[in-house]
Amino acid sequence: MTETYAVELQDVVKQFGDVVAVNHVSLQIRDGEFFSLLGPSGCGKTTTLRMIAGFEMPTGGAIYIHGERQGYRPPNKRPINTVFQNYALFPHMTVAENIAFGMEMQRTPKDEVKRRVAEALAMVRLSNMANRKPKQLSGGQQQRIALARALVNRPKVLLLDEPLGALDLKLRKAMQIELKALQEEVGITFIYVTHDQEEALTMSDRIAVMNNGIVHQVDVPDRIYEHPADRFVADFIGETNFIPVKVVSLSPQIIVELASGEKIPAGWAEEGIAVGENAILSIRPEKMTLLEEKEVDGPPPADIARVRGAVRHLVYVGTDTRHTVALQDGTEIVVRLQNSYIDEEPWEIDESTIVEWNAAHARVLKE
Amino acid sequence: MDRLRRNPTFQAWALLAAPVIFLIVFFMLPLLIVFVYSFLERGEYGGVQWVFNLGNIQRVFDPLYFRTFLRSLYIAIVTTLITLALGYPLAYFIADSPPKRKGVLIFVLMIPFWTNFLIRTYAWLTLLRTHTGLINVTLMSWGVISKPLPLFGNDFAIILGLVYGWLPVMVLPIYAALDRLDHSLLEAARDLYASGFHTFWRVTWPLSLPGVVAGSMLVFIPSLGAFVTPAILGGGKSLMIGNIISNQFLGAHDWPFGSALSMLMMIAMLIATLIYFRWTTKTEAAS
Amino acid sequence: MTTPSSAGYNARRDRLRAKLGGWSLTTYGILAFAFLYLPILILVIFSFNDSRSVSKWAGFTIDWYFKMIKDGQIMLSVWNSLFLAIVSTAIATVLGTLAAMGLERYSFRGKTAVDAMFYLPVIIPDIAMAIMLLLFFNMSGIGFTPWKVNFFGVKLAVPYSVIIGHVAFNTSFVAIVVRARLAQMDRTLEEAAQDLYANAWQTFRRVTLPMLMPGIVGGALLAFTLSLDDFVITFFTSGAGFNTLPVRVFGMIKKGVTPKINAVSTLMLAVSLSLVILSILLRSRSGDEDAVQMGF
Structure with missing residues (x-):
């Protein structure tokens, strides 16, 4: 039995002249899901969204919406609505006229249009703004009208192109929560384009991380953070240390060797890595801890990695302190230690130390 | 489908x-x-004979006509320079005004431009005419002068009429360039020890140059092709290339020669326009 | 050390300079506007002169306006001007808007050439365009055949050649104005309409056209003004016996200067002024502040 997805992309390619904006992308987005396309600007996420909406036609591959192949179907014939980055509210129409527009085009009976416009306005709590022109509203209000204008059509899928990008930080945070709550309430599939990782991690059910037209990883937020599939994802999401290593063994246990000769275990290796090859070890700063020489006795357990280094630099950032540690081969890594105790004695500059972490947090990735 | x-x-x-x-x-x-038509022969009663010849092209360079062309070129250049000299400070004045007044001043500037060119030229006719013009009549009645000043029927009258007619067109693009100018650039210049003059010469002027060049083009081209101004203010004595061309059609019935003269005029304008576009694309590429 | 020091600093001199700079600029501004308006003002004043002179004041009268109204030739030329302006504006607005949309929204082979063609009528001096059209109408056999029409009870005979001539230069002006508006317009608005189930025609009718309207109206008003103002092209393409108001005024000037010409001129000034004000009002209502600034 094959599942019918809300939106499915099969091997979609989009070329603009010689430039490949989207490179063989396949995605399956489930019904009712909050799905984010995350990546730096120019990574192809907006182009992907515009192809789903029908503003751009794929150069290759196919797009299905609820099992139906879209082909050359124009945007006005797709059961999908978009919230545009700059909202694209019609400046010559009132708020109510803007919201009614889509239903008018679908020849919805007049009294139903009226009722649903009122409902939509109530949903975004702007009922008193019905007769204003978009220019008379604040940025946050315009954003909510754009949302209402799209949702009032009860689309099967709602596309959002960096809808919070134009808002200031505080409003953006508030709108993130509001958007997520709204999505859960209406139960419509949201496809959300953003370059803001925090936004994607907070709101999404699943995230597709894109770069240079390629999807690097599709997963739930915590797996994207904890189990990045490759170097790009590890680097793009959050903060990560990269340590150059050589692969010593892959089974039964993954063992890598640092330039200093220290051999340590790791939890996971990217597919296609072979023994004897150079690779990088990726480990997040908060997964590590610093030990004094005297705290260590004997070799570590099999699932614990320890390497020697010296503290080079401390930056106090409130909740924790960032320790820059130079390893023996010269690689500098960052270790974040929580400031849990008020009287804890701080590390001194150039004090030698042992960095320790659980091998499960360390991932061997291709260079 | x-x-x-x-x-x-x-x-x-x-x-x-x-x-x-x-x-x-x-x-x-x-x-x-x-x-x-430039390459054909004139017909007996106007019209043309379909015989190829280069006679008209040669005649264009006959000193009798070519001198008029050069004089038209001279008048157009002088007009452009004077309009620029008068227009730049005016544009600066408007751009320097409080924001609310700017719009009003631009509006007031453009009203004369939207009134009929012929009528604006006629207005100067009533002022400049040698014996009956307001200026000479008034000055003589006040005893300032004893015989009329030569204000009419010469290049002076034509240039004055053209400057008057095209001044707003010069001001508009210069104003636009000055208005776009980031004020902090001027403050930065002053901060870096530039005097008022140096700030203008090293910052304001170069940045307003696109407006200056655009305005100069907008004045130069119609001045070179002027017909109404010399016809009315030239008093039948001082003529420009536009009048010679019109004579070939209305008086002399020499269409091929008139065509050849218009080709000359259009080529001159084409050259000016091409230089302008080369300049703008070059400066755009540079910035 | 070359840093400016306070030694030898003359505060009074600097203050005087700052003030003088401001005053001389303002004085210049006032003088420049006087230069622009005085000739027109004097022209209007002498249209009320109780004498045939336009330079010696001899008392107030509105006789010249009565003479103007009673002059059948002048009144006929007024109707000719109006009819010509209305017809040529209507055609040029449609053609210019089509051209603007085609040129602004699409790229295709040979677009540069088409672009250039639409700018040429604006750049070319009217005398060159006038004789081009004169030769064309002579040669093509269209000639100067008049369109005989009853315009609000006045029988007019307007040569097709003149109408075509006016459309030829007005189309380009309309295209430029509409194009500027189109270039400013946010294209995602049209995408939003499509996204909200509007087909191509509905998108045009409900979003593009209303957004474009200030540009179209502005272009039409510009065309109307240019058509009313035109002398050179009308003069050369009309053949004998057809007069618009400017052509009539030119003929009168050639015969001799009287305050009657001043009266006609004042009438034309009033019409131009109302058209400019009308366009400003229309534009400011549509919130197009840049256009108000530019004065058209």
Whole structure:
């Protein structure tokens, strides 16, 4: 039995002249899901969204919406609505006229249009703004009208192109929560384009991380953070240390060797890595801890990695302190230690130390 | 059919067909006719004989006519320079005004421009005429002068009429350039020890240059092709190339020669326009 | 050390300079506007002169306006001007808007050439365009055949050649104005309409056209003004016996200067002024502040 997805992309390619904006992308987005396309600007996420909406036609591959192949179907014939980055509210129409527009085009009976416009306005709590022109509203209000204008059509899928990008930080945070709550309430599939990782991690059910037209990883937020599939994802999401290593063994246990000769275990290796090859070890700063020489006795357990280094630099950032540690081969890594105790004695500059972490947090990735 | 309707090139030409056909028939074709006529012989009673000759082209360079062309060029250049000298400070004055007053001043500046050119020229006729013009009549009645000043029927009158007519067109682009100018640049210059003059000369002027060049083009081209101004203020004595051309059609009935003269005028303008575009693309590429 | 020091600093001199700079600029501004308006003002004043002179004041009268109204030739030329302006504006607005949409929204082979063709009528001096058209109409056999029409009870005979001539230069002006508006317009608005189930025609009718309207109206008003103002092209393409108001005024000037010409001129000034004000009002209502600034 094959599942019918809300939106499915099969091997979609989009070329603009010689430039490949989207490179063989396949995605399956489930019904009712909050799905984010995350990546730096120019990574192809907006182009992907515009192809789903029908503003751009794929150069290759196919797009299905609820099992139906879209082909050359124009945007006005797709059961999908978009919230545009700059909202694209019609400046010559009132708020109510803007919201009614889509239903008018679908020849919805007049009294139903009226009722649903009122409902939509109530949903975004702007009922008193019905007769204003978009220019008379604040940025946050315009954003909510754009949302209402799209949702009032009860689309099967709602596309959002960096809808919070134009808002200031505080409003953006508030709108993130509001958007997520709204999505859960209406139960419509949201496809959300953003370059803001925090936004994607907070709101999404699943995230597709894109770069240079390629999807690097599709997963739930915590797996994207904890189990990045490759170097790009590890680097793009959050903060990560990269340590150059050589692969010593892959089974039964993954063992890598640092330039200093220290051999340590790791939890996971990217597919296609072979023994004897150079690779990088990726480990997040908060997964590590610093030990004094005297705290260590004997070799570590099999699932614990320890390497020697010296503290080079401390930056106090409130909740924790960032320790820059130079390893023996010269690689500098960052270790974040929580400031849990008020009287804890701080590390001194150039004090030698042992960095320790659980091998499960360390991932061997291709260079 | 659906595929065709979605084809952008098809859509473009569906929109463009009517206007493009109209302009080809009623503009490009006439232009071609003027070009072809330049190489034909005049007919006996106006019209042309379909005989190829280069006589008209040679005659264009006959000193009798070519001197008028050079004088027209001279008048157009002097007009442009004077308009620039008068227009720049005016544009600066408007750009320097409080924001609310700017719009009003631009509006007040443009009103004369939107009133009929012929009438504005006529207004100067009533002021400049040698014996009955307001200026000479008034000055003589006050006893300031004993015989009328030569204000009319000469290059002075024509240049004055042209400067008056095209001043707003010079001011507008310069104003636009000055208004766009980031004020902090001027403050930065002052901060870096530039005097008022140096701030202007090293920052304001170079940054307003696109406006200056655009305004100069907008004044130079119609001045070179002037017809009404010399016809009215030249008093029948001082003529420009536009009047010579019109005479070939209205008086002398020498269409081929008139065509050749218009070709000369249009080529001069084409050269000016090309220089202008070269300049703008070069400065745009540089910035 | 070359840093400016306070030694030898003359505060009074600097203050004087700052003030003088401001005053001289303002004085210049006032003088420049006087230069622009005085000739027109004097022209209007002498249209009320109780004498045939336009330079010696001899008392107030509105006789010249009565003479103007009673002059059948002048009144006929007024109707000719109006009819010509209305017809040529209507055609040029449609053609110019089509051209603007085709040129602004699409790229295709040969676009540069088409672009250039639409700018040429604006750049070319009217005398060159006038004789081009004169030769064309002579040669093509269209000639100067008049369109005989009853315009609000006045029988007019307007040569097709003149109408075509006016459309030829007005189309380009309309195209430029509409194109500027189109270039400013946010294209995602049209995408939003499509996204909200509007087909191509509905998108045009409900979003593009209303957004474009200030540009179209502005272009039409510009065309109307240019058509009313035109002398050179009308003069050369009309053949004998057809007069618009400017052509009539030119003929009168050639015969001799009287305050009657001043009266006609004042009438034309009033019409131009109302058209400019009308366009400003229309534009400011549509919130197009840049256009108000530019004065058209």
